[in-house]
Amino acid sequence: MFSLAFGFIDSETTENWVWFMTQLKKALGECPLLAICTDACKGLEIAVGQVFPQAEQRECFRHLMQNFIKRYSGESGGHMWPAARAYDKEAYEKHLDIIYRGIPDAKLWLKKHHKLKWMRSDFNPNIKCDYVTNNVAEVFNNWIKDIKDLPVADLADKIREMIGLLMYRRREIGEKLDGKILPAVLAILRAKTRGLGHLSVVKYDHFTAEVWDNCNHRFVVKAQLHECSCLEWQHTGKPCQHALALITAQKARDVKMEDFVHEYYSVQKFRNAYARMIEPIPHKDKWPKLDLPIEIAAPLSKRSVGRQKKNRIKGCLEGGSGGSKSGPNISENENEKTKKMIRGKARCSGCGEFGHRKSSYKCSLNGTKKRKRKIRKNTTKGWTPKDLLPGSPVPTREQIMQESPGIVTRGRLALLMEEGASQDISPPTVQPSTLTKKMTPKRAKRSLDI
Template identity: 25%
Template sequence: MEKNPNSYINVEFDQKSGSFVRYFISFCACMDGFNYCWPLLFLDGTFLEGKFKGNLLAATAKDGNQGLFPVAFAIVDSENSANWEWFLRNLKEVVGDGRTLTFISDRHVGLLQSMPNIFPSAHHGYCLFHLQMNLRDHMKYVSASHKVGLMRKLRDCAYAPTVACFNEKLEALKKSSTVVIENFLKDLHPKHWANTYFRGQRYGEMCSNAAEFFNNWVRDAHQLPITKLVDMIRGQIMEPMAECRVKCTKWPDVICLKMEKKLTMAYNDSRSWCVSQANDNVYEVHSHPSILVDVARRVCSCFQWQINGFPCSHAVVAFRDSGRDIHESIDHAFHIDTFKETYNGTIYPIPTMGKPSSTPTDYMIMPPAVKRPPGRPKRKRIPSRGEVVQHIRSGRCRKLGNNNRKTCKEPI
């Protein structure tokens, strides 16, 4: 808090034992930068492998160049409903209520329970990859090829752009395995996973890949003690932010580099298409099939412009024939000026040179109590030699050879 003012930190510890419970942090530079990112957050947790175990929960966004932008993270004892609710309540203090947010997660029960209460106006999308894995787990005594086929058909349903197309794909999915699919979709409303019914804006992101990438990005820190882990993650966020601040100054265009490349590819794909003009804003693109584009409303009848939040090939060719500047109709989140504002803040180092040395009289938070992982048997106590000899003399154990405790047939 001294080196990075206005950051948000919440540390909880047991009042009786003084031991660590959980920790949440969002640096001021991340809080300010998220205001210029997509209003989209990926939520995920991963195991920690150090001495104190626990879990790392993270909220990750994407910048206008589709780059990873960590917003907040927390260290908790386990990934359960109480900790996810606590994480979301702290996250709300960071992201505020200024924008309608979209969350993408792996459908953890803690998120399903607490999300509607803490972020009532937000949209919650389910990770398609996790849904496919859940569907696979629902199928027993089924060949691998059949499982892959059902997972592919579920993916087709998720990507369907219209209601008619969705119903067609869903019918094909149900015909493949009626009982399994009906049980799987019983409590799974398509408004959380299908493009047709999803009302939020997730910019074409169907999976929580950004959150998974963040977990892999900080994997080297998973085995460190808590304070070292936090400081290593701080350094890993600090350095890329400085690099992004420099590299965007070399971009020559109006929008970010990756998005400019996508725009060029869309233009090359649509170069041979003919366009007919209906009025100042509406155009018909003679592709296969014929497509309607309204450049003023930013809609296309292929629905890819609306789903991805970025002009499709039909929109690009319509702008080409209209003589308008397409950059003016692209979401400002993809502009270089917005990208610069995203990385305008700085995460400052925390040098140990000026750190005051602690004394026994200082109040310190003790390490957390390490819980035995579920399913791991308790370590058996090895009896002493005297106990083994006494056990043998009692007549309850058959003596084999010398007094070797390994030959004892009865428990002590």
């Protein structure tokens, strides 16, 4: 994630988007190769077309699919994702024909409402970015989720601080990197070379060959030109699986993976991207004061109806909904462990400590005390059979009666009778007046009969 610019607007209108794109163009300048991926916002689409007419306009495929599944359903709709991810034009058209046969209205709907480029086969291969979604924007939204409630001046200052720290950490990482290509990219390519057993290589030269797969599909690889007939290498700048099969088949020891990766992933490009330093700013008391012709007041915000939501509601196509893990296949012990883990991860929004909530008495900033539990009515105080530890002496009848002056139940009477029989002591005498005060006449009569 690399932040270019951020702004504050009252609503997503065409005028506001044109203003924002105009400011963005001042920061970027004239870019010969530029691709801008937007969501389904029509105002943003119009603004990009006006300010960046030479840019390649792309549309987030996830937003497209959200609109698609609202209108159409069926098995043929499952070919939308393979069609969007296909680099080859023929493969894209093959999946699209299946969709049009199953859903005839989809062709007219896509041409009318989604005219931008959402398929990889139409992307410019000179732009080494094959993303079909703009999920990187959601990363930024999640990054600033906890500070969105701040005032505008404090929010801008906090975002500036976060971006400055991010670029500083990236500069530190760039200083420690060695080699020509980023180690993370090389590690991914080396991991892909372990699963190439389904490919067979027919060499015509050291770096030119035909690669066959299990489906008898043939691909032409020219490693020196960084080309493959599947077109993945041209779009991403990283060798595809067919190119990796040819590279790993070389017997020469001086062949390096770094020589077949585009300079887009070089260490020097990484260092240049984060070379700029965000200037620190003193406290707002030291800021220069300006005499404005008008007094600027707080914006008039429009509060929506209902509870204000901070977290974005995930769609049906996204995973990680965070639902309960309990189910028919999970035992009760596992459910209890899961609940304990969730309680242990609870974090107080006041003091920031784990293990309690903001309204708990454990919070040092709350000021509340632990509530005393109210004693239920008609409960017996004193000794109960559960309090008797194994190996401890059995209390006598007098001790039980002194410590348990409450209701005399049939169970307690039976226990006293057994204790009296073992010590040759007659059963305790129960006063009728005591029973009638705390027991119903019916239950008192039953106890006396025993």
